Amino acid sequence: MHTKPKSPVRVGTRLGKYRIERRLGAGGFATVYAAFDTLLGIKVALKIPSPELVSPQLLEEFRREARLTVQLDHPNILPIRDAAFIEGHFVIVSPMGERTLADRIQKRIGFELAFDYVSQLLEGVAYAHEQGVIHCDIKPENILLFEDNVIRLGDFGIAKAAQTTISGSGTGTLGHMAPEQAMGKPSTRSDVFSIGLIAYRIFSGKWPEYPFEWPLEGAAQLRRRAHGDLIAVIRKSLEVNPRHRYRDAPQMLSVFEQTRLKAIRFSRRNRVTG
Known part of the structure; x- marks a missing residue:
């Protein structure tokens, strides 16, 4: 005791x-x-x-x-x-991190650094999914920034344990989780949705909101900054029906990385001509 x-x-x-x-x-x-x-x-x-x-x-x-x-x-x-x-x-x-991603996204993030942040987040969650662990509360407040722009996702297990105990139902933070997770049915696809929310916010400057129907607020800014292939990855991750999303972070990471060269060239070209 x-x-x-x-x-x-x-x-x-x-x-x-x-x-x-x-x-x-x-x-x-x-x-x-x-x-x-x-x-x-x-x-x-x-x-x-x-x-x-x-x-x-x-x-x-x-x-x-x-x-x-x-x-x-x-x-x-x-x-x-x-x-x-x-x-x-x-x-x-x-x-001890330097600050949270929630603090950092209050100011504009350059495209290549933004892409790298999302890639690192996917790397960490993909590893967890491969070990059979679902996070259930992926949000900017739980992502810490360290030296050399390294990010680390925290609160694995802590938030899940607390919210399961306190609420006895769905775990996670409202506004940051997939619809099915809010009904107490989280899966790896729910983590994918939460990563999609962060990716949309980091590239567009706007936080997507329910009912998540396209075009979402900030779509024009997203189109200016992101190649169509990258937008397609984000859009698929934010499908309301979980069966239409990537099955887990490893699958999303693979497709996300396939857009890297096109996305960076698109961003650099727009920066030169914009």
Whole structure:
């Protein structure tokens, strides 16, 4: 059994060996802090679930998911470094990114970097799908940027465990997930849909919204920036009927990469003539 937290987590205080430096953000499940590991001398991110949500049921669900996801060793997947009770708080430790993709997309991203971000995201999710793991909550807030424009998808297992326990139904974040996932039937095709949403946003500057009927808002900007073959890949990933999408991230990655040369040439040509 775990004990109740001795005190709230506050910036500037210590939690075990971690010095809390700043609050990065908060969701319905947890608050994330930037911290300094005083023993190892490195910066880390601490995800601390709200104490009232840390039930035996959630912990068991998290352990089950963590056993699957802790084995995911890929450069585009954020690893869980540790998960433990510290002074009564359940703390999930991971490497510290520079910022989230949600922060980055507030400003325009050059086409080739945008293409590379989506490619890296697909690489990470494709690896997970090959290991039999579905993410269920792919969104810009869960994608962290590191040095040299490397991205890592985080929250494998964490969000899924929390939302399964709290809601008892569909997992994921409304506005970021496939229609069938909202009804509690997630699959690898649901992750494909979420990646399609991010790809559309990153290339068009607009976030697609239900009922996802084409042309979506931002279609004109998308056509100006993206080759028709790339648009076709994004459109297929956003089919409302999951059977009409790519079956998983490995399949989408393969087709996405086939557009790379055409897409980059199209972008460069438009940049010169635009």
